[in-house]
Amino acid sequence: MKPALVLVGRPNVGKSTLFNRLTRSRDALVADIPGLTRDRHYGHGKLGDKPYLVVDTGGFEPVVKSGILHAMAKQTLLAVDEGDVILFVVDGRQGLSPQDKIVAEQLRKRTDKILLVVNKTEGMRLSIMTAEFHELGLGEPCAVSAIHGDNIGELIDLALTDFPLEEETDLSAEQHPKIAIVGRPNVGKSTLVNALLGEERVIAFDQPGTTRDSIYIDFEYNQRQYTLIDTAGLRRRGKVLETLEKFSVIKTLQSIEAANLVILVLDAHNHISEQDAHIASFIVETGRALVVAVNKWDGLDEYARETIKYELGRKLAFLDFASLHYISALHGHGLKRLMPSVDEAYAAAMAHIPTPRLTRTMLAAVAKQPPPRGGMSRPKLRYAHQGGSNPPLIIIHGSMLEHVPATYRRYLEHTLRKAFDLKGTPLRVEFRSGKNPYAEKKAPPPTEKELRQAHSRRRRNRKKYG
DSSP: OOOEEEEEOSTTSSHHHHHHHHHTSOOSOOOSOTTOOOSOEEEEOOSSSSOOEEEEOOOOOTTOOSHHHHHHHHHHHHHHHHOSEEEEEEETTTOOOHHHHHHHHHHHHHOSOEEEEEEOOTTSOHHHHHHGGGGGOSSSOEEOBTTTTBTHHHHHHHHTTTSOOOOOOOOTTOOOOEEEEEESTTSSHHHHHHHHHTSOOSOOOSSTTOOOSOEEEEEEETTEEEEEEEOOOOOOGGGOOSHHHHHHHHHHHHHHHHOSEEEEEEETTSOOOHHHHHHHHHHHHHTOEEEEEEEOOTTOOHHHHHHHHHHHHHHSGGGTTSEEEEOBTTTTBTOTTHHHHHHHHHHHHTOOOOHHHHHHHHHHHHHHSOOOOBTTBOOEEEEEEEEETTTTEEEEEEESGGGOOHHHHHHHHHHHHHHTTOTTSOOEEEEEEOOOTTTTOOOOOOOHHHHHHHHHHHHHHHHHHO
């Protein structure tokens, strides 16, 4: 089992930069803004000879007893409890602060596996930069520069000294669904993630914009492995003003593209907005399988429920292929039917359809409703095969298919989805017209014999007709 290295420290000391350095990624948001990271963020270490996990945490402020900072501190302490080695990160340029002493005291109460990391020491005399941090009583400090990579190799060797070198198992062959939880701010995405996991894994707070980064969480449900991706809320473009929030939106859109399936969370206490439709449209354009969850369904009267259902049918009619569930993430209502729909949609997105059966179904649809004429002749659809999955891509070959209208394409998509029970996934149909083998061939120049014969015919015609 891989050891877990947990990065802990007060805000803005470079924990996320160090996380990205150790994982050789850009998964953690990095900016010169305190409190950017809020939830636990996991990654696989890519530096050093031994396999390990890296856990990034939010700025640790244990003295705060309420609000979002208190929730962040709880998440940090949970990470400390499950970690094998705590990398206590401090800022070498700012020096030892009173808050560093408070954090060190809290860590010392919970574990003795603490390695003191003095960050931002590039271009400085290391002995001078680390001298005052001996006061913390946590052993010899390790001076590094996360942004430049100075002494990172030595840090990893020191942190993993007590762990044997093990063969890293290849997990790339293990395919399991990646599920992105997406929606507007404050619709209950993090609450839904915690409800599915059965623990307070991510911060759920009654404040829009609580989640800023995309958090990947592996979990097991009914003996099957999944990866949940908790994402930041997507506002209308005109309301995304802060640089921090722009980063969060980009990470959310990247998470949708990285996922196999998306759970679109809507708020039943608010009307279905144009932003909900825009988010749903982006998911469909990306080609991801989809399950729609209308959250906060409890407490609504019958009139409010009928109003929401009417708005769903009017504004999100293009999601008729997706399963729809009315849930309460806070109280756990309706969640038992949610995961079977996720499995159904994932299976549809990854379905492999035999070419003979696909061609027969397509020809039957054409026989029932032929495509309209395009000019002087009608497009001819000859055979079909599957060109990809997630989403399923159906390639249809024939002639003059460039004249097939969009309405007929939608007719074929609807027919094929119904025939092969592809519930919960978009379906794409691509037309490929065969080339005319004689289109680019030029007639050879006439031979001398053919020229003499043509001349003779003209002479005879002049004599005959004058």
